[in-house]
Amino acid sequence: MTAARPFEAVLFDVDGTLIDSNGAHAVAWATALREQGISKTAAEIRPFIGMGSDKLLPAVAQLDEQTQLGRALAKRKKVIFDTLLPTLVPTPGARALVEYLRDCHVEVVIATSAPDREMDAVLEQAGVKDLFPKRTSKDDAANSKPDPDIVEAALKKSRVPRDRAAMVGDTPYDVEAARRAGIAVVALRCGGYWSDQDFAGALDVFDHPAALLAHWQ
Numbered sequence: 001m002t003a004a005r006p007f008e009a010v011l012f013d014v015d016g017t018l019i020d021s022n023g024a025h026a027v028a029w030a031t032a033l034r035e036q037g038i039s040k041t042a043a044e045i046r047p048f049i050g051m052g053s054d055k056l057l058p059a060v061a062q063l064d065e066q067t068q069l070g071r072a073l074a075k076r077k078k079v080i081f082d083t084l085l086p087t088l089v090p091t092p093g094a095r096a097l098v099e100y101l102r103d104c105h106v107e108v109v110i111a112t113s114a115p116d117r118e119m120d121a122v123l124e125q126a127g128v129k130d131l132f133p134k135r136t137s138k139d140d141a142a143n144s145k146p147d148p149d150i151v152e153a154a155l156k157k158s159r160v161p162r163d164r165a166a167m168v169g170d171t172p173y174d175v176e177a178a179r180r181a182g183i184a185v186v187a188l189r190c191g192g193y194w195s196d197q198d199f200a201g202a203l204d205v206f207d208h209p210a211a212l213l214a215h216w217q
Helices: 022-035 042-048 053-061 068-087 094-103 116-126 149-160 170-182 209-216
Strands: 009-012 107-112 135-136 165-169 184-188
Touching: 009 053, 009 116, 009 149, 022 042, 022 068, 053 068, 068 116, 094 107, 094 149, 094 170, 094 209, 116 135, 149 170, 165 170, 165 209, 170 184, 184 209
Parallel strands: 009 107, 009 165, 107 135, 165 184
Antiparallel strands: none
């Protein structure tokens, strides 16, 4: 585990990183918005997946999440996403990577902007729920990525100094949040959409968890 040896904790994003779910999130948002007469395609929404709804709704539809319509949209989006969740699959090597880190006595913590109840279901579908006793979610942070709040909360739960921790994520928002929190970050391409240039600031970029595992082994 030569490249990971400096790290005593690894913080994981979930959507796009451990499960191939970014496209489903875009479809769910587009459907919920369309039902309210707001015409946005999944392709138009896709660049904003990785942000929490507090950032996504203003960017996509100029709506505040805390308005009545904003809350209704977020609730409806979750219902639609839940219907898509059973069709989603883990990213290649997701469980193997986390198991390997745990076997090496590296602390693993979830750092996601998803709501807590949604995260449980997604981790279950990704096949890694039992591997993460320590998690942070939207409930632990005032602001979602790319603000560093959720990374800071996960780092606090890890009880590891920031210079001994790293994050693994699949969007530029993960990279920015980790960098703003002062920790190293590794980017994965498996979330789709983004080019390697979009991951500027990451230590390295790999195709998926299996490729990162092969590198760390």
